[in-house]
Amino acid sequence: MWLLGYVPLHWFRRLVFTLAGVKLGQKSTIHIGCRFYEPKNVLIGEGTIIGDHATLDGRAPITIGNHVDMASEVMIFNSQHDIDSEGFDPIEKPVTIEDYVFVGPRAIILPGVTIGKGAVIAAAAVVTKDVPAMTVVGGVPAREIRKRNVRELNYRLGRFRLFQ
Template identity: 50%
Template sequence: MMAPDVTIVGENHRFDRLNLPMRLQGYQRFPPVRIEDDVWIGARAIILPGVTIGQGAIIGAGAVVTKDVPAYAVCAGNPARVLRLRTQEENEQ
């Protein structure tokens, strides 16, 4: 599930040539973003290039995900960090 205004970044402008305006330098491609099954991404979250979001993970609203998220993790913040892991024991209570 994805809430409104989620941003997934896949490329960016190049900026390494000082003698050429950035807008003329083209794009830099990055490894793809992978989003596994049963993931919930909150409103206005930003997912940066090359990140894998593991199965069953939850990304809080407004989070900026800069590195891989483990399966069943609950993440939030800027940069996003793991707050806790979802567990089977929680579901049995």
């Protein structure tokens, strides 16, 4: 199925991912090269952009809100191994990304994280814990940089281009 993510026709990728079980809101865009593990557990809101070559784990629920801008090569994982378990048992936890979040290129979001409305995740940040609304975080592990200086978010996303 990952190969179908490379078809340069947006409408076809949208159809294939929807048939595979991704719940995809109106005017949302999945750019080329995205990978989903267990797509049936992925819910993407309206007007959201999933950047090229993103990875969405989906072994536990992933909920992405409306008008979220997820840049290129972002990885969202919601399954990891318990390193203190003799059986190296899996631990699966949901990930929630609320409305109007921006996730920068190559950021990694780990299991059990909730990212609040309007938060910004800097490029290459590794998010290991919840991010409050309207907070800018960055680094490894991600730490608060500052709060956003905006009261109301009302922009609309949903653009797509042929080879994106």
